[in-house]
Structure formats: structure tokens, C-alpha cells
Amino acid sequence: MGSVKAELLRLWKWPATWVLIGVWLVMTLTFGYLFNYLALNGGTNTRDLSQQQLISSMQPENVGAAVVRGLPMFGGAIILVLAALAVGSGYGWGTWKTTLTAGPRRVSAMAGTLGALAIIVVILVALTLFVNLGAAITVASVEGWDWSWPGVGVFEALGASLLIAAMWTGFGVFLGVVTKGPALAVGLGLMWAIVTENLLRGVGSLLGPVEDLTKVLPGGSAGNLAGAVGGSGAPGVLTDLSGTTAALFLVGHVVVFVGVATLLKVRRDLV
Amino acid sequence: MIVTTEKLTKRYGDRAVVDEVSLSVRRGEVYGFLGPNGAGKTTTIRMLLGLVKPTSGTARVLGETPGTPKALLKVGSLIEGPGFYPYLSGRDNLRVHAARRGVHKTHVEAALEQVDLVGAANEKFRRYSLGMKQRLGVAAALLGEPELLILDEPTNGLDPAGMADMRDLVRALAAQGQTVLLSSHVLGEVEEICDRVGVISQGRLVAESTVEQLRGDTVLLIRADPIEKAHVLIEGSSLHGDVLHVRETDAGALVRALVHADVDVQEVRPLRRTLEEVFFEMTGAA
Known part of the structure; x- marks a missing residue:
């Protein structure tokens, strides 16, 4: 518990935590509500989205889908950056050395970091829900729509959001430990989340096995789970796998990322 | 004995960074671990703290295996400069450290007083001078009233006034009966402060005795x-x-x-x- 408390204290007071959460909230509002609202009111080109689709995506009852659809790619990238920075920076600042000589076992120290990051990620998802719900209610009220509160389905979407966020957190932690620094971890993570998987999906249209592989990669699994719980209309959201299959792959990714990172942390010399 | 090592060795490939070092630190003494840069001082100390695993040989710290919670909770350390969060204040950094050590946060104020940092405790760590950073490192090492203090090159990079302050601090701690293992390549520092000295060169302990006996x-x-x-x-x-x-x-x-x-x-x-x-x-x- 001491390790979680210590990590939470330092992450809570870390400006980067709140900057990244803030950036994500602005992004989700901008792309989820502001642009859709502007398109609905005087936009000249709504592309393949009908007015009814735009209205539906901004309805308070669909806020669960609004939360989960952003996480497979851009939200995930931000969570990955937060985790990679939180773990990788400790090598440059020398704080891992201070942590590991303070008293806790290495596995406890790592559990402390993971526990504190988990709490921050839960806060991020909760804030995303509240901010989106606030925006949805505001738009619905301004437009005079009949609206209703989200049903129990919102819990399914939130559960999926948390699992997706956990996977990206694990990925960030893994990269931070493997690269023993923040810069390379963030660079590699962003490239994977935003570029590599998309490129592989492009190649997948030519090569069947690659296409199958992309469905179960970290971003692919996240996209498929988001698609399965109603997320749509955002980059990275897919509908190739069932929700259960995608969730199982995500759990597998979390176990592998966290497991390998912890094993490395426990076994590797800190020089 | 507070610290004993028996043929402690660390190899990276074919190169022995620490080569069969057998040393002992007695309770209540200030032990100077002396050696040129790259002699193996820091690697030895890292092995005593469990940060680096020995290739062979054994070490006991306060009767415990190095790196275990039982050993670490009785040891305070400052290794190759202080490692703190730059965006946190000195006080908050110590609070984080206290939480990890299972020490109540009220001890933080006592540690700050001991190193004369109360006045600057609310400043961000990144704004500290090198001397203040080192003193904060000592304050962190003192949290939890450790039986053994391990200070690795605590005066490194300090100006003469800062070095004198740090030596005074170590002397004051020694006067209170604190056992200190101090590594240094500054001979005057070791001569001034230490009761016994271990001299390490190219990974090997070449002498261990009092300063008088060495001379x-x-x-x-x-x-x-x-x-x-x-x-x-x-x-x-x-x-x-x-x-x-x-x-x-x-x-x-x-x-x-x-x-x-x-x-x-x-x-x-x-x-x-x-x-x-x-x-x-x-x-x-x-």
C-alpha cells in the first residue's frame, strides 16, 4: 500500500498527468461533439454521416459509445504516453534507484506504479464519461432534443474502455521498462499506436495472414472491442472480432506487457 | 559487523568490475571506501543495496541479504547523486520516499531540519542547488532512522563550501553514533572523516585498516x-x-x-x- 500511496502522490502532483488528461478531454470534446455540432448546424459536407447519425452520436444515451470509440487509437496513444513517461522518466531522474533502495521488494515497487497508474486511468475514463455526458446534455438541451439518460449498456462500454485503457497502460509501462527511458518509449509507442498498425492493416488487404494478425494486435484488439460495444465513426474502431474474443486478446496483451515488464524490473541490474 | 562481504565479484562479460572484494564495516564507525574513479566503489555499493546482483561471492548487510526489505529498511543511502522528482518540492519528495519506507510523514520535518533544508522545503527540487540536492539526498537517507548510512561520493560536484557542509554533516552524524559507509576519491575527505578505510583499485580491495595504519x-x-x-x-x-x-x-x-x-x-x-x-x-x- 505504501508503494501505491507514494506513486499516487507523485503522479497526482505531476503536471504531465493533468496536461495529458486535459489534452485528451479537449480532443474527445472537439472530435466527438464540437465538430459534429458544427457539421449539424451549417456544415456543408457531412460526408457519409446522415444528420440522424450525427444526432445519435451526440445523444446522452449514447455517451458510453462516445467514450469507448476514442480509446483504440488517439486516447490509447495518450494513455500509452502517460504510462511510458511515468515509468521511463524514473531512469533518467534516478528515482527508480531511490525507489528500489527505499525498502519495498521490486515486485511491490512495480505493483505500486501499476496500481497508481490504474487509479489515474480510471479517473481519466471517469472524467471522459462525465465531460462527454455534460457535452451531450448541453447539445441536446440547446437543440431542444428529447433525450434520455444512458442505459445499463453504458457499464459495458465503460468496462470495455477500462480494459482498452489497461492494455495501453501496460504497453506504455512495458516500453518504459524495456527502453529504460522516456523518449524512446514514447516515440516507439506513438509510432506503433498511430502508424505501424495502420500500415499493417494496409498491407493486410494484400496479404491474408497479415490481415488476420492485425485484428489481434494491441490496437486491433482494442478497436474490435470498441466496435463490439457500440463505438463507431472513429479511427481505429473495427468490427472484425466478437467482443469476447477481442476482450480475451486484450487481457492477454495486458498479462504479457505487465508480466514481462515486471520480470525485467525484478531481474535486471539497475546500473 | 554491520557489513561483511566475502569474495564479492561482479563481472560484465570477461571484465571483473569488482573482483573478490572482502570487506567489513563495524558498528559505529565511519568507513571510508576509497578508490580512483572506475575502481569499483559504486558497483560494490550497488551490490550492498541489491541494485546489482553479484556474479559470485556473498554479502551480508546487518545480517540480512542485500536488497531484501529487511536489509533496506535498516539502511539509508545516497548513490551517485540524489534521484528525486524534479517537479515536486523537497518536502513532497521526502513524503513520497517516507511512504515507500513506511515512515510516517511527521518524520519528514525532522529529516529536513537535520540537513538544514526547512527554509527551502517548499521549493521545487529542480530549482535546488547541487549542494541542496545532495543534502536532500542525505535527508531521504536518514528517514526511518537507519542503522547504516551509505553515502556514495556525497561531495561530488560540490563547491568547497558545500563540501565542508557535507563533511560537517557526516561528522555530526558520526558523533551521534551513526555507522556510515562513505565512498570517495577525495583523499582529504576520507582522512578527515573516516575511522577506517578500504582502498579499492581496479576492482580489488588492496588494503583495509585505519588511516594511521595505512600511513x-x-x-x-x-x-x-x-x-x-x-x-x-x-x-x-x-x-x-x-x-x-x-x-x-x-x-x-x-x-x-x-x-x-x-x-x-x-x-x-x-x-x-x-x-x-x-x-x-x-x-x-x-
Whole structure:
């Protein structure tokens, strides 16, 4: 518990935590509500989205889908950056050395970091829900729509959001430990989340096995789970796998990322 | 013994960074771990803290295996400069450290007072001077009233005033009975502060004793005329240019014997090897 408390204290007071959460909230509002609202009111080109689709995506009852659809790619990238920075920076600042000589076992120290990051990620998802719900209610009220509160389905979407966020957190932690620094971890993570998987999906249209592989990669699994719980209309959201299959792959990714990172942390010399 | 190592070795590939080091630190002493840069001091200390796993050999810290919670909770350490969060204040950094050590946050204020950082406790760590950062590192090491304090090059990079402050701090801690293992390549620092010294060179412990023992016996320097006659008269003396060196403590008897033999004695004084000379002899450093 001491390790979680210590990590939470330092992450809570870390400006980067709140900057990244803030950036994500602005992004989700901008792309989820502001642009859709502007398109609905005087936009000249709504592309393949009908007015009814735009209205539906901004309805308070669909806020669960609004939360989960952003996480497979851009939200995930931000969570990955937060985790990679939180773990990788400790090598440059020398704080891992201070942590590991303070008293806790290495596995406890790592559990402390993971526990504190988990709490921050839960806060991020909760804030995303509240901010989106606030925006949805505001738009619905301004437009005079009949609206209703989200049903129990919102819990399914939130559960999926948390699992997706956990996977990206694990990925960030893994990269931070493997690269023993923040810069390379963030660079590699962003490239994977935003570029590599998309490129592989492009190649997948030519090569069947690659296409199958992309469905179960970290971003692919996240996209498929988001698609399965109603997320749509955002980059990275897919509908190739069932929700259960995608969730199982995500759990597998979390176990592998966290497991390998912890094993490395426990076994590797800190020089 | 608070710390013992037996043939402690760390190899990276074929290179032995620490080579069969057997040392011992006694309760209540300030032990100086002396060696040139790259001699293996920090790697040895990292092994004592469980940060680096030995390739072979054993170490016990306060009777425990290094790196285990039982051992670490009794040890406070500052390794190669302080590692703190730059965006947190000194006080918050200590609170984080206290939480990890399972120490109540009220102890933080006492530690800040001990290193004279109360006035700057709310400043961000990144704004601290190097001396303040080092002192905060010592404050963190003192949290939880450790039985052993391990300070690795605590004066590294400090200006003369900062170095003096740090030495005063270590001396004050030693006066309170705190056992300190202090690694350094600054000979004057070790000579001033330490009770016993271990000298490490190229990964091997080449000597371990008190500073006095390391310097060896006092040699008398005698300038006399005629010097050759004095050299013949004093058994075991060695001629160095126009002076004699004699391993003898009874200077009075020597002078009387020379005067009786009609030798003019012009100068008699003890000639002690400095720790620096001993160090250079042992490590081959120049």
C-alpha cells in the first residue's frame, strides 16, 4: 500500500498527468461533439454521416459509445504516453534507484506504479464519461432534443474502455521498462499506436495472414472491442472480432506487457 | 559487523568490475571506501543495496541479504547523486520516499531540519542547488532512522563550501553514533572523516585498516653534518640526498648519540607519508 500511496502522490502532483488528461478531454470534446455540432448546424459536407447519425452520436444515451470509440487509437496513444513517461522518466531522474533502495521488494515497487497508474486511468475514463455526458446534455438541451439518460449498456462500454485503457497502460509501462527511458518509449509507442498498425492493416488487404494478425494486435484488439460495444465513426474502431474474443486478446496483451515488464524490473541490474 | 562481504565479484562479460572484494564495516564507525574513479566503489555499493546482483561471492548487510526489505529498511543511502522528482518540492519528495519506507510523514520535518533544508522545503527540487540536492539526498537517507548510512561520493560536484557542509554533516552524524559507509576519491575527505578505510583499485580491495595504519610508521628526517658519518652511526638509516630517513621513534636518543659523536644536527623532524602518497602507491594512480 505504501508503494501505491507514494506513486499516487507523485503522479497526482505531476503536471504531465493533468496536461495529458486535459489534452485528451479537449480532443474527445472537439472530435466527438464540437465538430459534429458544427457539421449539424451549417456544415456543408457531412460526408457519409446522415444528420440522424450525427444526432445519435451526440445523444446522452449514447455517451458510453462516445467514450469507448476514442480509446483504440488517439486516447490509447495518450494513455500509452502517460504510462511510458511515468515509468521511463524514473531512469533518467534516478528515482527508480531511490525507489528500489527505499525498502519495498521490486515486485511491490512495480505493483505500486501499476496500481497508481490504474487509479489515474480510471479517473481519466471517469472524467471522459462525465465531460462527454455534460457535452451531450448541453447539445441536446440547446437543440431542444428529447433525450434520455444512458442505459445499463453504458457499464459495458465503460468496462470495455477500462480494459482498452489497461492494455495501453501496460504497453506504455512495458516500453518504459524495456527502453529504460522516456523518449524512446514514447516515440516507439506513438509510432506503433498511430502508424505501424495502420500500415499493417494496409498491407493486410494484400496479404491474408497479415490481415488476420492485425485484428489481434494491441490496437486491433482494442478497436474490435470498441466496435463490439457500440463505438463507431472513429479511427481505429473495427468490427472484425466478437467482443469476447477481442476482450480475451486484450487481457492477454495486458498479462504479457505487465508480466514481462515486471520480470525485467525484478531481474535486471539497475546500473 | 554491520557489513561483511566475502569474495564479492561482479563481472560484465570477461571484465571483473569488482573482483573478490572482502570487506567489513563495524558498528559505529565511519568507513571510508576509497578508490580512483572506475575502481569499483559504486558497483560494490550497488551490490550492498541489491541494485546489482553479484556474479559470485556473498554479502551480508546487518545480517540480512542485500536488497531484501529487511536489509533496506535498516539502511539509508545516497548513490551517485540524489534521484528525486524534479517537479515536486523537497518536502513532497521526502513524503513520497517516507511512504515507500513506511515512515510516517511527521518524520519528514525532522529529516529536513537535520540537513538544514526547512527554509527551502517548499521549493521545487529542480530549482535546488547541487549542494541542496545532495543534502536532500542525505535527508531521504536518514528517514526511518537507519542503522547504516551509505553515502556514495556525497561531495561530488560540490563547491568547497558545500563540501565542508557535507563533511560537517557526516561528522555530526558520526558523533551521534551513526555507522556510515562513505565512498570517495577525495583523499582529504576520507582522512578527515573516516575511522577506517578500504582502498579499492581496479576492482580489488588492496588494503583495509585505519588511516594511521595505512600511513605506516613515522619516519624521522635528519639533516646533519657530516651526513655520511651520521649514516654510519645510525643503524638502519637510509640516505636520501643530504638527509637521512630513520624508522625510529626515540628522536631524543638519536640526537644525543649524534652529538656525542661530534655530528652537527641541523634538523630533526617526523616525516609522515600522507594518505595521498599511500593511495598512489597502492593504486598506481598518479
